[in-house]
Amino acid sequence: xxxxxxxxxxxxxxxxxxxxxxxxxxxxxxxxxxxxxxxxxxxxxxxxxxxxxxxxxxxxxxxxxxxxxxxxxxxxxxxxxxxxxxxxxxxxxxxxxxxxxxxxxxxxxxxxxxxxxxxxxxxxxxxxxxxxxxxxxxxxxxxxxxxxxxxxxxxxxxxxxxxxxxxxxxxxxxxxxxxxxxxxxxxxxxxxxxxxxxxxxxxxxxxxxxxxxxxxxxxxxxxxxxxxxxxxxxxxxxxxxxxxxxxxxxxxxxxxxxxxxxxxxxxxxxxxxxxxxxxxxxxxxxxxxxxxxxxxxxxxxxxxxxxxxxxxxxxxxxxxxxxxxxxxxxxxxxxxxxxxxxxxxxxxxxxxxxxxxxxxxxxxxxxxxxxxxxxxxxxxxxxxxxxxxxxxxxxxxxxxxxxxxxxxxxxxxxxxxxxxxxxxxxxxxxxxxxxxxxxxxxxxxxx
Numbered sequence: 001x002x003x004x005x006x007x008x009x010x011x012x013x014x015x016x017x018x019x020x021x022x023x024x025x026x027x028x029x030x031x032x033x034x035x036x037x038x039x040x041x042x043x044x045x046x047x048x049x050x051x052x053x054x055x056x057x058x059x060x061x062x063x064x065x066x067x068x069x070x071x072x073x074x075x076x077x078x079x080x081x082x083x084x085x086x087x088x089x090x091x092x093x094x095x096x097x098x099x100x101x102x103x104x105x106x107x108x109x110x111x112x113x114x115x116x117x118x119x120x121x122x123x124x125x126x127x128x129x130x131x132x133x134x135x136x137x138x139x140x141x142x143x144x145x146x147x148x149x150x151x152x153x154x155x156x157x158x159x160x161x162x163x164x165x166x167x168x169x170x171x172x173x174x175x176x177x178x179x180x181x182x183x184x185x186x187x188x189x190x191x192x193x194x195x196x197x198x199x200x201x202x203x204x205x206x207x208x209x210x211x212x213x214x215x216x217x218x219x220x221x222x223x224x225x226x227x228x229x230x231x232x233x234x235x236x237x238x239x240x241x242x243x244x245x246x247x248x249x250x251x252x253x254x255x256x257x258x259x260x261x262x263x264x265x266x267x268x269x270x271x272x273x274x275x276x277x278x279x280x281x282x283x284x285x286x287x288x289x290x291x292x293x294x295x296x297x298x299x300x301x302x303x304x305x306x307x308x309x310x311x312x313x314x315x316x317x318x319x320x321x322x323x324x325x326x327x328x329x330x331x332x333x334x335x336x337x338x339x340x341x342x343x344x345x346x347x348x349x350x351x352x353x354x355x356x357x358x359x360x361x362x363x364x365x366x367x368x369x370x371x372x373x374x375x376x377x378x379x380x381x382x383x384x385x386x387x388x389x390x391x392x393x394x395x396x397x398x399x400x401x402x403x404x405x406x407x408x409x410x411x412x413x414x415x416x417x418x419x420x421x422x423x424x425x426x427x428x429x430x431x432x433x434x435x436x437x438x439x440x441x442x443x444x445x446x447x
Contacts, residue, residue, distance in 0.1 A: 030191050031235040033143070033215050036314050042201040049199050049208035050148035053299045065158030068151050071217040071302075072144070073294040074159075076286075077101050080169075087111075087165040092138050093245070093444055095231075097174035099138045107164040120156045121149060125196075127188045134184035136172075141188070142232065143219035146197040146212070191232040203312075210309025213302060218294065223249040223286060240316035246444030247285035248382040250374050252310055255317035257324065260310065268310070269303045275394065278366060279326060281373030284387050288394055322428040324377040328359040329425050343414060344421025351406060352418070360426040367394075368403070370426045381419040381431030385438055388415050390445065412438040 051057075052064040069075075078101045080089035088103040103111040112120070112130075119130040124144040127135045135141065144152075177183065197216050199208040214220045225233040226242040241251040241258070254261040260268055267277040275283035275291035283291050295303070355368045360376075362368035370376050375383035391405030406415070412435035419438075424430035 030232065032193065033146075033221055033233070033235050033238070034211065035235060036238065037200055037203070037211070037312075040198055040200055044199040044201040044208070046199065046205040046208065049205065049212040050151055050197065052154070053302055055299055061154050061157040062161045065154035065156070065161075067297070068217065069155050069158050070294055070297045071213065072155065073218065073290055074104065074155075076289045076293050077138075078104050084163075084165045084167065086159065086162060087167040089167065089169040091170075094138075094174075096178035097172065099136055099172050099174070100169035101138070102169055103165065103167050104159055105162055105165040105167075106160045107166050110166050110168045111164060112159065113164060115156070117153050117156055121152050124152055125192075127184060127192060134181040134188070136181070136184060137187060137191075137232070140219040140222045142191045142193070143216055143222060145193045146216035148196055151217075187230060187232070190230065204308070206305045206308050207312060209302065210305035210307070213298075213306055214309050218290075218306075220252070223290075224252050237316060239310070239313050243382065243444075245286055246382075246441050247287070247386050248375075248378060248380065249287065250378070251316060253313050253316045254311055255315040258317040258321050259315060261315060262324075265304075265307050265311075268307050269300075272306060273298065273300075273303050276367050278369075279372040281370070281375060282367045282392075284375065284383055284392050285390070288392060292394055321379075324372060324374070325426065325428040326372040328361050328371045341417035341420060344417035344419075347410065347414060347418040348421055348425075351409075352422075355403070370422065373426070376423055376427040377429075378427070379423065379429045379431050381423050381433050382441065384422050384431070385415055385419040385433060385441055386445070388418060389438070389442060407442070411435070412442070 052059065052067045056064050056067055075085055077090060077092075078086045078088050080087070080091075080101075083089050084105070086103070086105045088101045090101045092099040092101065105111040106113040108114055115123075115130050122128050123130070123135060123139070124141055124147060126145070127137065127139070127141040129135055172179070197212050199205075200211075203211075221233045221235070221238065223244040224239045224241060225235060226237050226240065228234040239252045239259075242249050251259040253259040256262045263271075263277065263280060267280060271277040271280060271283070272291065272295045274296070275288050282288075298306075355364055356362055356370050360370035362370075375381075375387065378384075387403060388410070389405065389407040391407075392403045394402070410418070415438045416433040416435050419433050420431050
């Protein structure tokens with residue numbers, strides 16, 4: 001080989017490595033959650049967007065803290081199935097192993113009973129526990145870093161008003177090197193905001209309130225924004241949808257087909273507060289938990305502020321994605337739809353049609369209507385399969401709806417068949433789930 005050819009090979013290898021390095025940096029380089037809003041510019045002179053709503057302005061700190069704790073959705077993550085509220089132990093399956101949420105009741109041995117205001121501020125703002133140990137970003141401190149100090153103090157006051165529960169979660173099960181907590185210090189430097197939420201002078205007080213609720217307290221981006229290679233929210237695709245805990249968190253940008261651009265403000269507000277909007281379907285999985293344990297307790301003004309903020313986020317979307325199907329299915333039940341497994345029709349007839357209706361419009365409850373539902377209009381059928389697997393039992397909060405879990409009654413291939421049948425019959429495009437896909441969805445929620 002001549003020196004000339006060797007030189008070309010060296011330069012080719014260098015170019016490939018350079019491109020790979022640029023791609024890697026692009027995928028991990030942080031983008032701020034509110035970067036789309038531009039610079040702050042002039043000094044904001046409106047009412048503070050932080051704290052509890054005006055209705056609770058004269059309430060005591062514990063009452064204000066109760067509202068903020070609910071807005072931050074703390075109970076969902078810190079309560080295990082069948083466990084005591086806030087006592088921890090909920091499993092979080094991740095690509096790197098399983099994390100368990102800690103006990104945040106005021107128990108002095110197993111909870112946060114010895115934590116001061118400063119300790120909780122350090123944890124939520126910096127991702128560092130009382131013992132100096134780095135915390136994993138399953139605690140969304142990249143969002144909570146925006147919380148006002150007074151709001152954190154109110155949250156602590158409320159948590160310390162709760163009964164102390166003596167309970168220790170199971171130890172985390174993470175593979176090396178992800179079990180090395182010091183690495184989270186690097187993650188925090190890259191992705192944790194360095195300052196609290198600052199309102200924008202060129203935006204309305206309602207927008208600023210919505211931004212504070214969505215970005216700091218409700219941390220919507222942790223579910224609805226896809227992750228980069230470092231598992232941080234990739235705000236270049238802000239709110240464009242992602243898979244969380246085995247469920248699809250849908251696009252909530254103003255895109256008309258993929259997002260909520262075709263929804264009226266009243267429909268979006270109804271969905272947030274009740275977990276259901278006519279013509280758009282019902283919440284399930286983590287979103288149903290967020291509605292019932294958090295959004296259902298928001299004041300109407302705070303829900304309106306959230307809607308105002310969501311309308312301002314840049315629209316994302318898939319140009320090839322078909323518009324959601326909103327008309328009821330009119331075909332008379334037949335043995336199979338083109339390209340679907342005949343088993344799907346038989347399972348639907350035996351287990352689903354009596355509640356959901358052959359046309360997709362339920363005669364029992366609007367919560368069971370499939371026409372226009374986001375899940376059946378998702379070609380991946382992720383949430384359709386998850387609803388069949390896990391069911392839904394919503395008896396509190398935003399609404400009441402119950403669907404049995406069929407995960408033990410049907411095999412992975414049968415669940416794939418009925419999910420594909422449902423999207424083909426009621427959705428805008430048929431899905432093509434396989435038994436392997438369903439098995440993966442089971443594992444994603446197993447803990």
